[in-house]
Amino acid sequence: MIRFEHVTKKYRGTKKPAISDVDFEVQRGEFVFLVGASGSGKSSCLRLILREDTPSDGRVVVLGRDLHTLSTRKVPYFRRNIGAVFQDFRLLPNKTVFQNVAFTLQVTGASRGFIQQAVPEALTLVGLDGKQKRLPHELSGGEQQRVAIARAIVNRPQILLADEPTGNLDPATSVDIMQLLARINEGGTTVVMATHEAGFVDQMKRRVIELRDGVMMRDDRRGGYGDTSAIPRLAPQEEKGAAATAALSAVLELQREIAASPVEPVPSAVKDAAAEAVSASAVAAAVAVTPEVAPAVAADITEPPESPPQSPTHADGRPPTRPIRIDAPIVQLDGLELDDLTVAERLGLASDEDEVGPTS
Structure with a gap:
């Protein structure tokens, strides 16, 4: 034929x-x-x-x-x-x-x-x-x-x-x-x-x-198409950790607001524990979702923002505002370990009025 x-x-x-x-x-x-x-x-x-x-x-x-x-x-x-x-x-x-x-x-x-x-x-x-x-x-x-x-x-x-x-x-x-x-x-x-x-x-x-x-x-006579292994294939691209980046940005903004404005007196132990929880959870989220972004953002958190020198006390006699820091050892808060806290509790966003967070 x-x-x-x-x-x-x-x-x-x-x-x-x-x-x-x-x-x-x-x-x-x-x-x-x-x-x-x-x-x-x-x-x-x-x-x-x-x-x-x-x-x-x-x-x-x-x-x-x-x-x-x-x-x-x-x-x-x-x-x-x-x-x-x-x-x-x-x-x-x-x-x-x-x-x-x-x-x-x-x-x-x-x-x-x-x-x-x-x-x-x-x-x-x-x-x-x-x-x-x-x-x-x-x-x-x-x-x-x-x-x-x-x-x-x-x-x-x-x-x-x-x-x-x-x-x-x-x-x-x-x-x-x-x-x-x-x-x-x-x-x-x-x-x-x-x-x-x-x-x-x-x-x-x-x-x-x-x-x-x-x-x-x-x-x-009764064959197939043949070897297709040499044909290039597109690999799926991993999504960037947008949620972790947004959380870290929120923490930084919160840190700046706390450092720039006076707040009501809060027991120092509670304040330190809450600050450490916020910073630690943010860094953990960055490492888990976007490891390539975490070092740079963690460094930004570690370095407290520059603020004008404050007098020992405010005009109304309140104690000076302390910046958030992450170099203090992790402490136990009311019998709870840090790992027992939820993300909302670590960020001070829990709805329970009895709980105290960095936004109080």
């Missing part, structure tokens, strides 16, 4: 050939995947089969004809036996679904009676029965691709070429298109599909021909 005999194709103005010494044969009724990265030579192989290009070296034989010797005048007649589906649909925007599918038969001179019979059959096969009068812009992407497939098979070709037919479709619609191509293949049509969709290739277990930089690497 299709035979490549040590085919090399080099395009003008390029140093490296698109494909180099490619040799394989496709039998009638096969479903073959051409796989490989972009630029590996998949589309070049399809263009050679369709006689859009001719090989620089070697032979391409399709349906028993050496395409190198096929005259340009006979190419349209040769292509009547081959259907082609592309990634970009290539529909005529001003023609209805029926007219797009019928166009292929009209240019080949098919009779009106045959067109009226063949077009509805093709549309029913691809699941578009009842949408003959729609325009392409009134259809979804998957439906447009179905129109393109119907147009490719309406002439009942022996070979169907598909170049990335699911590239512009969502995953669910792509599965429907692959199932449709499988049904067409079961009807006896030879299908050659170029794709980089590893999931479909692995699931369908059809023949796989892998190309790499224009060189044929393997030919597996």
